[in-house]
Every structure is written in C-alpha cells, then in structure tokens.
Amino acid sequence: MAAAEHPDMFIDRLRPLYADVPGLEARVGRHLPVLLPLLSQVYGQRADFAAQCALLAGRMAACLSARPAELRALDTAREANPDWFCDSRMLGYSTYVDRFAGDLLGLIGRVPYLQDLGITYLHLLPFWRVRPGDSDGGFAVSDYGSVDPRLGSIDDLDRLTARLRAAGISLCADLVLNHTADDHPWALAAKSGDPAARDFYHIFADRAEADAYEAHLLQVFPQTAPGNFTHVPEAGGWVWTTFYPFQWDLNYANPAVFVAMAGVMMDLANRGAEVFRLDSAAFLWKRLGTICRSEPETHLILRAYRAIMAIVAPALLLKSEVIAPVADAARYLGTEAAPECHLAYHAGLMTAGWAALAEQSAALPRAVLAAAPPPPHGACWITYVRCHDDIGWQPLAPQAGGDPQPRLKRIADFYTDGRSYARGEAFQAGGGDDAHGLNGTAASLVGLETALTPEEFDAALARLRLLYGLAFAAGGLPVINMGDEQVLLNDWSYAADPARAGEGRWLHRPVFAERPGANTGLGALAALRRSLPPAAPETAPCLFESGADPVLAFSRGASLFLFNFAGRSQHVTVPPDGWHDLLSDAAWAGVVAPYGMAWLVNALQDG
C-alpha cells in the first residue's frame, strides 16, 4: 500500500487540528501532495512503508499540537514573508558554545555583543550530549534530546532560544543527520543484536561487502581515520563510518531512520530553533559503485524533510552542509518547482577568495561566480570566509583547469609552507599532487600573525576586510566566523593538549577574547551593506570586465563592486566617472588600492 494513494492516513491525523492552527489546512493542501510521492518514491517498496507513514503522520500531529503559541505566530509571519532570510539586514555568526561563552547561559550574556555587531542569525555548533572522550567537536551525538551537561541543560536551551528570539536573532542549530555516536541508544541496541536497531546502520558481517563499496569511496580523514568502515566486534562486523570510527552512518534506506530523524527535527523546531544546519547532508544515501555522495535519493529525502517542516513548522529553514563545487552545492537549493534547502554554503566562492589572494589574481572567483546558478526564489547562499572546518580546495576543481591538482596544491602550499605572510597548517594531506586541506584562523591566514610593521599589519587587515567584503556583497546571507571580528590568531596550544592534539582543526577554534584596538570594522561594513540600494534576493552577481586581472568586478542590483586581490594598486577602466564609493565616501577615481575594494553606487542616486 503506497501512501501516495492513501493521503487519508495523514489527513485523518491533521484535520482535527485545522481549527486550532491558523493556515494549517492550506499548508497541508499545498505540501502533502509534494511529500507523499517523495516518500513513496524512496520507500514505497519497503514492507514497513505504510506503518512508518502512520508513525510519521502521528508525529506530525503531535508536533503541531505541541507547537508553542509564539512559534505559531512566527510561522504565520514567516509564511507572509518567505524571503525574510535573504534580506540585506541579515547577518550571521557561527560558533561553538564553549569557545565563545563557556556554556548556554554564558551565551545569553553575550547576546548584547552579538546585537552590537548587527547579528540576526546565530549558528551554534552541536550542543547535544556526546560520547565520552573524542566527539569530533560535538559531531558524535549520543542523545538528540539532551544538552551536553558541560554546556547546560535543556531548560537553558529554552532560555537561550527565548532570549535570542526577543533580540531578533534566529537560532541555527546543527543537526547531525548522517551519523550518530557509537554510544547512541540505537548503536547500543545494534551492538546488543537487536535486528531493528542494526537496520538503523550499515553493518556488514563480511568484509568483502564493505570492500565492494570501499573500492569507489573517497576518504574524508585519510590520515586520522583511513577507510570508511570500522570493525566493531560487538556489532559482529564492519560498520560504515565515513568520518571517525565512533561516528556510525545512519541507514536512510530504512524509513524508520527517516521518521526518527524527522521526529528529532520536529522536537527541536518546537524548542525554537529556526534553522537546521544539515550536517554532512551529501552522504545520506549509499549506492554500490558510486562515491555515495549526492545520490538522487539524498535530494528526494531532503525535499521530503522540507515538505514535512513546511506543514508542521513553516518558520523553519533547512541549510545543507555540502562542501562541493558550486554547481553541485546549488542543487541542494532545488528549483522553484522542487524546492529543497533554503540555504546552502557557497564553498566555491569562499575557497576562491583564498585562492585569489594566493594567486594575486581574480580568475578563480570570477570562474566560480560565472558557474554559480542563481538561487531559486525563496533560497539563498550562505557566504562566508572561514568556518570551524578546514578549507578544502576540491570545490574549486572544476574551475581550476584541466588537471586542477597541481594548481590547487600550489595554492594550498602558499598558506602552509611558511614562506608567505600566512600561518596555516596542512590538514589530512593525501600525498602526491592532491591538495591538502588548510587549517588556521582567518587572521593568521591573512598575515596578522607574522605582521611586524604597521604596513604589514594594515595589509593583513585589508586582506581580511576584502574577503569579508566579498562575502557581504555577493548576495545571500553572510556569516562571520567567531573571532574573525576580533582578529583572533591561531590557537597553537591545541598541539600540547592530549584531548585536541590529534585534530588539527582545533588550530582555528580559539577561545573568544576581545582584543581592544583590533578593529576589523566588520560591523561597520555590515552596516554599509544594509545601506546599499535594495536588490531582489535572487539577484545574482553579474560579472563585468575590470581591465585588471587581479580585480574582481560585478554588479548586483544597482551597485557595483570591485575587489583587488593583489598587493599593488590597480587602475580600472570600467566603470567610468559618475559613481560614488561608499567605503571611502568619495567620488570613484578609477583606482583600487592594494587588497582594497570599492562599493559603488550611482553618484546621482546617492543622497
């Protein structure tokens, strides 16, 4: 029995709520016909399909009944203004709870700081209870319903979401979708032999089966966690572990997994999260003979989650964490007819900015922007400079030439070989020509750690502002990585701490500190962004020829932007006179300073 043919299973559960929940009937009418065919396409062949649909319908009804009044009001407001998050007033901040503020209550104390910076969106890295010992920075979750006791309690989380909402800051919670910790109750039950729990994961008694997959897979952590399978004697076989051995990949071919994670999402939405960062979203579906990334079913599953959330918590946004070339990452935004996530990381543009500094050429950002499809209506990019992970160069592979690896390797080495201004460390180098990943804070990578003279200091600061300027100007929702606004340098102490020494990414996860005098002006830059002539959210940057290779030039709406990735001034032939530079508050004179930029508006329109 396919649910697509039996919408009544859902309608019967949801109809009794129509009177209570404003707009619900219309939502069901719109999104159920999307959801049901997706579910039957992915799971229709399973014997337990109807039973799982019934379970899902029940959970959706329970979520709707329990949704607090203020979140229902938010649903109504956001439905009336579905593009709200693409507005130029939006500015994000991303951080670990403990590194920024100690714990959740400490974070409440930092809300005024975020407000001063103009933040309206706060991405918190995972704050759930994790396994003892290494937890990959919180990405090995043992319980999606209880907070890591070191960070606080579930009540603290409720206090925080209420405080953030009152401050006009939307909480983006990390949702570790692809895997659980090896001590999650599902994993424990699987180890104890429970067949239903074993079907939550990919466990192969026979190594040959694992090998058949392994032959086509890539490796995420080739040095610290080689291979994609871990032998777990209690589980009686080889467990699929794409990341660390203690992170067990969930089996999304099992509808019970899909429904269980939908339940996690619904509970968290009712606690006031407004955005989910769908961690490792590309890895959900496994298919023999492929690299098991971005398989078609992964997209269908994400669309199904979107349809569910559109019914039960329409204020909620989905963000895909897919670090891939721009054309692949864009697919996670879906299309107007088949929307998927609301937000996706513009990893290509982020990486291209760093590459451009190394190459003193704007060729790669130009190529990435040229290859970036405009987001469909109601979706936008996350633009950023750094995050808690390493910078991987593979998102640039399609734009970096016929054999991209030597070029990417040169770029990667620029930041790690100690011969430039940058102080970064290689991450998970695979050897050969493969470009290694890069660790380091933005401040250390732009040269603030090595700057000795005021000129070197100014040049480093200019590079940091340049990269953030690009993230702010490219459209989308820009996110500041915690500490970049204070130009926090690398935390080299990680190497002496046994708990962190094995994981190089701790280099760029310093403890927050205010550094008086370290004025990056990111808050002021964000304020300037808000004053730009409004452009429709889906307006993509439109490249134009600047006449100088190091200068990236594009228009967006009625504004023109120029970014000079070279350490020498550049004369630019276009645009001619008649423009006003908002950054220098002076008439445009045709020259972009070393590592400088110009944000131009038509002088006649500028008051």
Ligand code: GLC
């Ligand atoms: C994502 C996270 C990263 C983590 C990995 C496994 O890529 O950003 O920090 O190691 O997923 O959960």
